[in-house]
Amino acid sequence: MFRLEHTYTDLVSLGGLHIKFYGAAFMILYFVFYVWLYARSRLFLKSREKLPDLFLVASLGLIIGARLGFILATILDGNFKEYFPDNVSFASLWRGGLSFHGGVLGAILALLIYRRFVNFNILKLLDLSCLLLPLAIFIVRIVNFFAGELLGRPYSGWWAVYYPFEEIGRYPSQLFEALGALLILIVLVFLYGFIKNKAGLTTLLFLILVSLSRFITDFFREANFFFLSLTAAQWFSLFLIVALLPVFIFNFYNQSLIDKVKYLFSKWPKLKF
Numbered sequence: 001m002f003r004l005e006h007t008y009t010d011l012v013s014l015g016g017l018h019i020k021f022y023g024a025a026f027m028i029l030y031f032v033f034y035v036w037l038y039a040r041s042r043l044f045l046k047s048r049e050k051l052p053d054l055f056l057v058a059s060l061g062l063i064i065g066a067r068l069g070f071i072l073a074t075i076l077d078g079n080f081k082e083y084f085p086d087n088v089s090f091a092s093l094w095r096g097g098l099s100f101h102g103g104v105l106g107a108i109l110a111l112l113i114y115r116r117f118v119n120f121n122i123l124k125l126l127d128l129s130c131l132l133l134p135l136a137i138f139i140v141r142i143v144n145f146f147a148g149e150l151l152g153r154p155y156s157g158w159w160a161v162y163y164p165f166e167e168i169g170r171y172p173s174q175l176f177e178a179l180g181a182l183l184i185l186i187v188l189v190f191l192y193g194f195i196k197n198k199a200g201l202t203t204l205l206f207l208i209l210v211s212l213s214r215f216i217t218d219f220f221r222e223a224n225f226f227f228l229s230l231t232a233a234q235w236f237s238l239f240l241i242v243a244l245l246p247v248f249i250f251n252f253y254n255q256s257l258i259d260k261v262k263y264l265f266s267k268w269p270k271l272k273f
């Protein structure tokens with residue numbers, strides 16, 4: 001049993017100045033991602049001068065997608081009024097509320113659109129990004145745990161966590177997700193040497209593993225929306241696993257489809273809509 005005496009949302013609080021754990025975590029992660037991609041930009045971009053614009057586009061897509069995904073999730077869970085009691089604006093990110101699945105899809109969509117104007121290897125960029133994303137998930141879930149967010153389902157066993165704002169114990173589901181992220185990071189780093197020459201496989205493997213982790217950990221996470229005993233996130237994760245696992249297995253042994261996808265992306269600016 002573990003009891004938190006306080007929840008922690010502020011890293012620094014001096015008078016009217018408040019630096020949130022979320023803000024500090026995102027700033028550090030953005031810096032790490034940028035340095036990581038800058039050092040390897042020659043693998044996916046002809047000119048490093050385009051990297052700041054590329055990074056900005058991906059970041060905007062990630063934030064917008066993550067916010068929209070969170071809003072959709074709150075509607076499905078029936079918690080929309082709880083998170084947006086006074087019609088809080090879409091841009092009120094300081095109140096929290098970002099969806100991982102929405103963020104990934106938003107970033108990919110933004111990159112696909114930007115690909116029409118700037119030539120870069122989107123599959124290689126995604127592969128390199130996915131090597132660091134588990135670290136981002138790990139850090140954010142640790143912050144969630146100490147902030148008393150994304151609570152687990154009620155539980156009174158020896159590993160239950162008790163928060164100061166309630167008397168019931170809960171599963172430390174945030175820590176389960178953090179542990180899952182570390183395992184995903186280990187698997188990706190271990191296998192990257194075998195699949196790095198097959199563009200897109202690292203991204204596929206990451207999406208499969210993170211969906212599997214989310215499917216498992218959601219059994220311990222509080223949720224209001226269920227369909228056939230599964231949450232909305234579990235159904236979406238299951239869909240990704242079923243859809244992407246055969247593609248990964250096939251392309252692990254067959255590079256031709258990846259080559260066709262790369263060819264399609266190379267012709268993207270010429271496509272007519």
